[in-house]
Amino acid sequence: MGLRINNDKLTPALCRKLVESCPFGAINPSGDNGITIGPECRLCKACIKAGEGSITYEEEKRNNDNHNWNGIAVFCEISGNSIHEISYELLGKASELAKTANQPVYALAIGSGIKSLVPVLSAYGADSISVYDHQSLENYLVEPYTNIVEDFISRTKPSAMLIGATSAGRSLAPRIAARLKTGLTADCTALEMDENNNLIQIRPAFGGNIMARIITPNTRPQFCTVRYKIFSKIHPRTDSAAQIHNIEVTDKMLSCSAEILTAERKPEVADISEADIIVQVGRGVKSQKDLEMVQELATAIGGQIACTRPLVENHWFDSRKQIGLSGRTVKPKLLICIGVSGAVQTVAGMKGSECIIAINSDPNASIFDVANYGFVGDLYQIIPLLLKKIKEAD
Template sequence: MSEPNDAGIDVDEYEDVWVFVEEHAGEVMPVSWELLEEGKQLSEKLDQDLVALVIGEDLDDVAEAALERGANRVLVADDPVFEPYRADPYGAQFRAMVENRKPTIVLIGGTHTGRDFAGRVAVPTHAGLTADVTEIDVDDDGLLQARRPAFGGDILATILCEDHRPQMATIRPGVFEAGDRDPTVAFDADSITDVDVVVDESDTVSEVLEREIGDTADITEAERIVAVGAGVEGDLEPALELAESIDAKLAASRAAVDEGWVDGSRQVGQTGKTVRPELYVAVGISGAIQHLEGMNKSGTVIAINNDPNAPIFEHADYGIVGDFAAVCPDLAETLASDERTEVTP
């Protein structure tokens, strides 16, 4: 028989790897499938179930997609109270599910939504919650090893949660790669469990007045990226011209996002997204470690910067010291006339 530890927790009571599948009005955030694929490794090592958790309204399609992407089971909390997303009903529902079913590991996408409600689960359950995890594994004792960059990114710290459960982690979009959907996966009615909804509209303390989604660019799947940093000083035109010439998507460093030049959904870095294009062109980006974190999985890295001492040149394959406003259009002109840059479908 297992016994409660000093924290009053019997860790052996907790099993299964849970992955939160984030959806808004039926549209699943790609990070969910990335975590499901990575969660599979953990559940196989532990010889436990990989369980997808879906909260929202009208979730049949999402639940089936989760099974076809590798979940052994899906837990569904389906109710109008969950659409659109709000922290308090999501947190209360997720917490109740954790308390009733006791998962050992819970993975949540490090989106604004995931980072918003994760604490409302971890605090009342006294779970360990690690933010911005970039590598995960389980050791021989089944303990989650959650690694995250620390001290500005030059150190990778392993965060453990030895005495408390569940072991929770938020992981940014693009850190892991999604698997393929397998429509031949067999499942039955038992594969999907509708859980009791514990939240009532009258309990809520917030109300969504309006919600408008505009720029939903997904830079994590782009094959070519042109990214701008503080050095462009708000002048995006040259970089956009270059991006157009090679059919690349626009991205940005944190500095350019904080200045309001580019939407936060296009931010690359430790506190943004991780990208892995075959070509990454950094325009006016100095090369802070926190930015490199998000782009070091790229194929070829090109740097354009007017400061010859900018660290980005050490982290690029090819660089040019010069004024981006002159280099970008020159480059665009040369590339636009080169048939090899045409995108083949």
């Protein structure tokens, strides 16, 4: 698959033209009458247009064997001795999709000393759990994990696989998809299944202005990543009894070009995705000093402070505090948005909030379209009043 050089059609003049045609500098002269295409190639195909038949593109011919792939698999992320909450959310969604397609749900668990942890996955929707437990898998490393996922896929042949868009998931999913030469859609916000068992992978595109519906009709498995807090965790089932398969981890699976010398846990930072109460601040706040007033409000109501993207860009906040399309997805019981206009990219990360209160001086601000309650007015007058009321109530 890829670009093919037809040497018999090359002339010295054409070689020069081809070298010049490549916007990425991937084509280099070779000998008197030849060229090579280097790893810089982005398959833009500009050379095909310029090459007068001397370069062609060949698609790999694959037999469509979709009917041999069955089931929805979930990569259940385990760190140390705890299962990441996103695993439960994905298992819940996988169960829903599997029901429509009448397929099983497979869970994949990788780690060290995890055998006693995994039975719980059954209660959240897994019909079968594959466990790869080995002391060398204590810390996440993309190479062995990719080898193991590949092994798991060759054993179970799932039609689709859901992976959390965590740091680990984001590095793992593209590697596996590339290795298996299949498709991957990152950061899906909704998933559906069509009558041909195509997973409809729905995600914002063009800066959040449209929702793209993407399918992978010709190859299996269909891979997607989903961010934390996009789907809800289901109530655990009490009648569940998944089959547990303990799979031997071979040296070949563990082969890795990187070695972990030491691993240090970063200090825990309160995660806004987990918060029940959030005060989100936007560009309506005029100076960094004024954040003290907002922090005072957040502390008074037992909430965490979060922000819009411009406040990360001007270095007032760490990026982990940003809500939205390119930030975190949140689902608090209460979200207070202060001086936030309600751009589509911000709102994309807060739609699951139970109650949204907006404070904005512009009565036409879009944030009022998604807010349950709105205060039209100057935040510099409203916040001190709110703080006064809260103190009086104490």
